[in-house]
Amino acid sequence: MSDSFVRSAVLADEEALAVLDRRTWSVLHAVTPRPKPPYERFFDDRHRPEDLLVAEVAGRVAGYVRVVPPTPLPCNAHVRQIRGLAVDTWARGRGVARTLLDAACARALDEGARRITLCVLGHNAPARGLYESAGFEVEGVLPGEFLLEGAYVDDVMMGKALV
Incomplete structure (x- = not known):
């Protein structure tokens, strides 16, 4: 990814991220129905720009990762959770997802987190492979x-120690 970088999202990224999100929707990773017009806003009270890191390749938004505290509880403040990672179709195969994942871990560590977690659908072999190659381990499975x-799909919980 020599012509790219990762940065914090800004409100002006909303349209590009919304288009990317719609273009990359797949039953491989989405549990919500395929988006249809009129589309909801990408940013809202639960999905804030400051929670996202954006990857750019050659000046274009190529992907994002959303990293948030899993709960508002002080006893859980040492954990961050990845709640969305997407790479646009034209940017796949360039290491964008791995770069975003590494940036998410670095940000979590900078924020004082000791662990980072995520959930991935059991049938999403490419994502599971990415996470495993980055040091995430399966910590639990919710079968079906x-x-x-029409098919029952497991929810796989993965985590990684940051320190």
Whole structure:
């Protein structure tokens, strides 16, 4: 990713991120229905620009990762959770997802986190492979947690120690 970098999201990224999100929607990773017009806003009270890191390649938004505290509880403040990672179709195969994942871990560590966690659908082999290659380990499985297009799909919880 020599012509790219990762930065914090800003409000002006909303349209590019919304388009990217719609373009990359897949039953492989989404538990919500395919987005249809009229589209909801990308940023809202629960999805704030400051929670996202954006990857740019050659000046274009190529992907994002959303990293948040898993709960508002002080006893859980040492953990961050990845709640969304997407790479635009044209930017795949360039290391964007791995760069975003590494940046998410670095940000979490900078914020004082000791662990980072995520959930991934059991049938999403590419994402699971990415997370495993980055040091995430399966910490739990909720068998058949989601019914997607007529098939029951596991929700796989993964985590990684940062310190």
